[in-house]
Amino acid sequence: MTIEKIISDAVSKAVKELYGAAVAPETIVPQATKKEFEGHLTIVVFPFLKISRKAPEATAQEIGAWLERNCPAVGRYNVVKGFLNISISPAFWLDVLRQIDSDPDYGIKRPDADSDLVMVEYSSPNTNKPLHLGHVRNNLLGYSLACILAANGHKVVKTNIVNDRGIHICKSMLAWQKWGNGATPESTGKKGDHLIGDFYVEFSKRLARDTKEIMERDNVDKEEAERRSPLMAEAREMLRRWEAGDPEVRALWKRMNQWVYDGFDVTYRRLGVDFDKIYYESDTYLEGKDLVLGGIEKGIMYRKDDGSVWADLTADGLDHKLLLRADGTSVYMTQDIGTAKLRYQDFPIAKMIYVVGNEQNYHFQVLSLLLDKLGFKWGKDLTHFSYGMVELHNGKMKSREGTVVDADDLIDAMIASAKETAADRFSDMTTEEADEIARVVGLGALKYFLLKVDPRKNMLFNPEESIDFNGNTGPFLQYTYARIRSVLRRAGEAGLSRDVELALPNEKETALIQKLADFRGVVAEAGRRYSPALVANYCYELAKKYNQFYHDYSILREEDAGVRALRLMLSDATARVLRTGTGLLGMEMPERM
């Protein structure tokens, strides 16, 4: 039972007894009292005025007086305009702290046998180039979202659909065949995904050169010139052979994709993300066809004279959407329908979440509609967890402009930067220990910075700012955590016992307990709104509050055993909530740094 629930129940009862009418529960929302007023929780009484038929002040007074008499948790109250500020008694706060302290999983709700299953799709890379900064935001959001959902009692399946076929893959393969001289990750020492990416870039460069020549020679536009390019013809021919199952092409494709997967695995591991089930587009791209053809009979789709198949979505405010080309082959949408079908067969999915960039908003609007029409029960309320672009402070990063920030390079830079920033702190450590902490801090900085922002918004990533040990940053949280652990270690060494009667908390300590108590609500809210940013910003507020608290008291030198024990318990609880909270963001917390 949270303290908010206790108060809102009591208010509900008060209104009923005082005015003889029930009030809708959702209109009673206790919220933290603003710091310039006295009290812990505030009730807004405006919604009750229709029932009480009295002025706001009078209504608040009467409810406050009733609560003081009948609700043991309420110590004092005061009224400002239509706001009823309630002070919870210190003894009650102490109980709250004890509750937090005794629950190792505080704030977390574990799934049970009846829990529904949520599938989260994220990452979804192409196998023709390495992961970049945009993928990093995607991966961190997807992973964190899965953690948050799991913490809210859902069964979660993390999935990844690998885009491993198509013309873009053939481009890399062709370039390798033509100009690769048999290069392998082993022979070049390059990570497989980077090696393949380099050949893709090589192809693009040569194609651009050819295209330009043809444009001038034949006086045609860029699109047409590209179509006439012999390089493109070769790539298309390779795709045709791939689709026909040509053993030679398939063998090359398998070999090169494996290099890429090995490379991706390294990057995923470094980022600390993982998947429960990986789907490959080469396995699923034919799957949607039957469903689409079946849709024709149901009247959901129609066939044009040239044989192509479409869905008319104009009644839903959208356009006509192509689903099968005139030659019978699938498009992206058809494949996503097929993948959905497979997943539905594989898992009892109650809810599907796609973590995909906001440039595909329209695609998912259409997908939701089509899946619904085709009879998937979760089609209608599938969630496209849409996120904005990441920009660097020195300019946009788009793959076409060739200014992509590579994920591996970025991780390296973050770790190097953490090492440099904290060099003097590491002087008394072994090299291994210093390296490990630099890794944790560098990645923590990256993760926190990318996750604290509202996902829908385009954001500006500033590596320098992210690794600052002050302010709203990952390293600040990690530092706070490490310092608390250090204090607790010292307390243990000194044999300071918490096994005494705890003192009642003062105002400052109460404020920290209240913040800690909020954690449960924050996790639930983050689960409801799919918001890692909510958790991130809460963690920062908690760390900040603890720092203020910490600065005011000499915890270890405190002479009153009860007060000291209370403060140690508060420190311990703060460290644990911090660790749990940042854990939901995929961050690691160092014991020392």
Added chain:
RNA sequence: GGUCCGUUAGCUCAAUUGAAUAGAGCAUCUGACUACGGAUCAGAAGGUUGCAGGUUUGAAUCCUGCACGGAUCACCA
């Protein structure tokens, strides 16, 4: 042009979905140290929440219009 999304302090971001005087950090300025970890803390300054209307006891938040920025409207994925 149609649709969707965004616009909050000099900068980077919040605001628990409609509540009190819109909050943090960075940067700037002023203070506080024989420090249980100062990688800290306290304070100041910084705002017509893009603009104009509307609804409401109450609007950054909801509605309408406009401006600016982004995305999308492929027989690409």
